Amino acid sequence: MNDRIERLQGILQQDPGDSSSRHALGLEYRAQGELSKALECFRETRDRDAGYLATYYQLGKVL
Template identity: 45%
Template structure:
């Protein structure tokens, strides 16, 4: 298994609720093409901290790749609301662009 994945798992063992580490691990699984594991990790992030807005875009793109279009649209919508609440207009605009590309 990938050395970065092993390191991230070690760090997560010490800090299991660290959204940054969990997100980074999910992205490593995306690189390996393991959409199932990545999806579980992204979803865990949002369950633990719905305000961790970086996860919405990547989960939405993953859902698009696995042809879960309606789920992706819903994730983008939730992400836009979270980004707006956080005052992060850059992320809001990225999510809105992905949403519009998919929904229209």
């Protein structure tokens, strides 16, 4: 696991509603080829914050 993933997970433990950090975590997972984890992050971002439009684009790329 890389440092960015660990930092983002720490942020999300303190603030689970942080859409930017959850989306960024999905991007990190996607970059590492962990598509199921990326998909989970993007879906959760969408479910928590339907107005976070960038996550729809990333969902399309992962699917």
